[in-house]
Amino acid sequence: MPKTAHARFALALLSCLLAFGAAAQGAPPPAADEAGLTPRERLGKRIFEDRSLSRPAGVSCASCHDAATAFQGVNGSPVPAVARGSLPASLGKRNTPTIMYASFAPPFGFIDDKDEATGKVEKIPAGGQFLDGRAADLLAQFSGPLLDPLEMNAPSRAFAVEAIRDGAYAPLAREVYGDKLFDDTDAAFEKLAQAVVAYESSARFHPFASKFDDYLRGAAKLTPLEREGFALFKDPKKGNCLACHAGKEESRNPQDWLFTDFTYDALGGPKNPAIAATATAPDLGLCKRPGLDKVAPAGFDTASVCGAFKVPTLRNIAVTGPYLHNGAFTKLRDVVAFYATRDTDPARWFPKGEKFDDLPADYRGNVNTSEAPYDRKPGQKPRLSEKDVDAITAFLETLTDRPAGK
CATH class of the missing domain: 1.10.760.10 (Cytochrome c-like domain)
Known part of the structure; x- marks a missing residue:
């Protein structure tokens, strides 16, 4: 066998062994709809779509932010104006906004607004997330629906971290953030939330494709x-x-x-x-x-x-x-x-x-x-x-x- 053929065979064998090793460790391969995402964005997507994070299980971020309707939706609510939560009788109080292009919003604060007619400048509120700006940015926004009794109803941040730690994509989380990711619950929650922000800040949420x-x-x-x-x-x-x-x-x-x-x-x-x-x-x-x-x-x-x-x-x-x-x-x-x-x-x-x-x-x-x-x-x-x-x-x-x- 020529040397070049030997080299190609060795590379192919090494690739197979690496893939087998990853599978043996439980690392789930990227899904077809994860093409083009970085590992951190991919982790954020899996958290975003994880229905095990609600109580009772069955509702994820994607339930009310459906990619088919520009990441907006009501999760099968009988009232089209508000979303259904994880509890059968739970309904939201406000229309769900799209989160497409949300990553461009500046942090909540007050900006200068000049009246062109009078030249007067006043401070007005701008930025933030949610329709009332109660989250300063996307990172702060993540825990809102997760912990809201009318939405995902997760009992605590620790609960979410433990569910991810014990779930199918924990190897991906460790690949992104290291083997000691789950040693500190508060730090882990912050990092996992950052992964969701990375996903929501990816081109998938702002394709400029109209x-x-x-x-x-x-x-x-x-x-x-x-x-x-x-x-x-x-x-x-x-x-x-x-x-x-x-x-x-x-x-x-x-x-x-x-x-x-x-x-x-x-x-x-x-x-x-x-x-x-x-x-x-x-x-x-x-x-x-x-x-x-x-x-x-x-x-x-x-x-x-x-x-x-x-x-x-x-x-x-x-x-x-x-x-x-x-x-x-x-x-x-x-x-x-x-x-x-x-x-x-x-x-x-x-x-x-x-x-x-x-x-x-x-x-x-x-x-x-x-x-x-x-x-x-x-x-x-x-x-x-x-x-x-x-x-x-x-x-x-x-x-x-x-x-x-x-």
Whole structure:
């Protein structure tokens, strides 16, 4: 046998022996849908999808953040607006947000906001995770659903660490973090959470693979209706959507078009009577964020942000309904129409005649009524016509990412 053939045979034999050794140690091979992930991202994916971490077992992060719907979902809930938890009668209190592009959110804090008309600068809240910013970042976010009795209902961090230690992918965890990973429970939990953050920060969660991204790159053209919708979306006297759902008009880089500025706004959406939890305890959003008063600048009135929720990204908005923090709308077009006619025809959205009925009367003054398209009065012509609403809706549908591999 020639020397080169000997060498190839030896390498093949060594590869087989290494694979056998890994299997003998119980190291599970990468699954087909783990292609392209680093070992740490792969570990994060397995934790993200691990149904043994809930009590009772059966619910994982992926149960409410389904890849098929841009990592948003309700886990088979009978109420489309809120997710079902691990306990049969457990239902959430708020619409589940997508976690696609969530890794771009800055840590929760206060930023400068300049009023272009007056030149006045004030500090406003921005960033963080969850619709009320109660987690400073993705790392802090991980333990929230895990330990929430209405969600995964895990009894403790130690329980989660021990379940992973005794589970099928423990060898992968040790491969990533070392053989002594599980010696210190608190340190192990932190490292395992970091693996989930690595997975949620991977390209799988921000592929920039929509028609709009192809348009930015010069690889696709928008239809006339989509182009019209994009123009209305940007027009400060029409949709004025860029005021919150930000993008850099001069940029063709998809990463400059996240369609959120990560700030908070009180939209004044209608009540959703399907959410039983808010019947007696209205969801006040940001002002109930734990520790808000400790991180707010001196003199900041926390009551002024009651009813405010984080501005969501509009990427994948066509497949992540229902909409608003309370899931009050099931159709995307209805949300756009609500923006346009909330103030010109309030009876259309508040059938009992009580405008902003999802907020106690004391906080209704917090609702944004000064910026277009909200700066209208009942009976006035809305800034957007029904045809305009159709066009903007068509544009928003260009923001849906293609499935991987397509």
